Amino acid sequence: MSLKSAAKAVVPQSLLVARRKFLLRRTERRFRDASNAEIFSTVYERAHWGADAGQGFDSGDGSRDPAVVGPYVEALRTFLTSLAVKPDVVDLGCGDFNVGRQVRPYAAGYIACDVVPALIERNRTLTDAADVDFRVLDIARDPLPAGDVVTIRQVLQHLSNADITQVVGKIAQYRYAIITDHQPAGGFTPNVDIPSGPHIRVGIGSALDLAAPPFSMPFAEVRELCLVPSSEGGVIRTTLYRLS
Numbered sequence: 001m002s003l004k005s006a007a008k009a010v011v012p013q014s015l016l017v018a019r020r021k022f023l024l025r026r027t028e029r030r031f032r033d034a035s036n037a038e039i040f041s042t043v044y045e046r047a048h049w050g051a052d053a054g055q056g057f058d059s060g061d062g063s064r065d066p067a068v069v070g071p072y073v074e075a076l077r078t079f080l081t082s083l084a085v086k087p088d089v090v091d092l093g094c095g096d097f098n099v100g101r102q103v104r105p106y107a108a109g110y111i112a113c114d115v116v117p118a119l120i121e122r123n124r125t126l127t128d129a130a131d132v133d134f135r136v137l138d139i140a141r142d143p144l145p146a147g148d149v150v151t152i153r154q155v156l157q158h159l160s161n162a163d164i165t166q167v168v169g170k171i172a173q174y175r176y177a178i179i180t181d182h183q184p185a186g187g188f189t190p191n192v193d194i195p196s197g198p199h200i201r202v203g204i205g206s207a208l209d210l211a212a213p214p215f216s217m218p219f220a221e222v223r224e225l226c227l228v229p230s231s232e233g234g235v236i237r238t239t240l241y242r243l244s
């Protein structure tokens with residue numbers, strides 16, 4: 001057990017939640033007038049999610065831990081190879097690309113986007129990502145690239161409800177959306193608003209339910225694709241939405 005997990009086990013839950021609310025308010029003040037590019041560039045510069053992946057960009061445990069990434073890649077392999085035609089995949093918020101590079105073989109075209117320009121520059125130099133179209137874009141503000149399947153893995157959990165609403169309004173253009181969210185292990189209060197930034201809803205007992213207000217995302221069919229425990233507590237749930 002890490003020191004952080006041991007501390008969490010002895011500190012009363014109410015104190016942990018109060019501390020996380022304080023951190024969220026601090027994030028809100030710090031980034032009040034910042035763009036998402038500025039916010040997430042700072043997150044990487046300050047290694048908020050870790051400094052283990054090397055080359056200055058680390059998207060966190062959820063992007064690296066084989067116990068979390070392995071089942072996700074296998075679930076995507078099974079789904080993507082079940083489609084009659086190999087699909088074009090759009091990866092929104094691709095991060096350090098440790099996960100995307102493992103999904104890439106099961107797609108026809110692969111467009112990987114992130115809001116951090118320096119990270120996309122670095123990803124373009126990855127030797128095993130030569131056949132990937134890397135783009136800088138803010139998924140809340142910019143038009144989204146065309147494709148068959150969109151993957152949004154552990155990205156919306158970092159965004160405010162206003163930003164998520166913008167994304168949800170644009171994903172009807174895809175046939176399928178595969179969305180991954182870090183959630184509390186038991187029940188949770190859906191869709192509590194947070195400022196866009198390094199923190200996520202799970203620390204305050206919340207997570208995303210895109211079918212519920214304020215998002216009420218329309219879809220034809222929904223199914224859980226993958227559920228794994230996180231080493232940081234809670235679970236990482238991947239949901240497949242058929243959009244048309």
Ligand SMILES: C[S@@+](CC[C@H](N)C(=O)[O-])C[C@H]1O[C@@H](n2cnc3c(N)ncnc32)[C@H](O)[C@@H]1O
Nearest residue numbers: 036040059063093094095114115138139153155
């Ligand atoms: C926790 S990382 C997850 C990375 C990757 N999807 C994975 O699962 O390994 C979240 C990523 O989303 C990106 N991101 C956050 N807000 C974004 C936005 N508005 N537009 C595009 N990318 C965004 C961040 O820069 C970061 O790289």
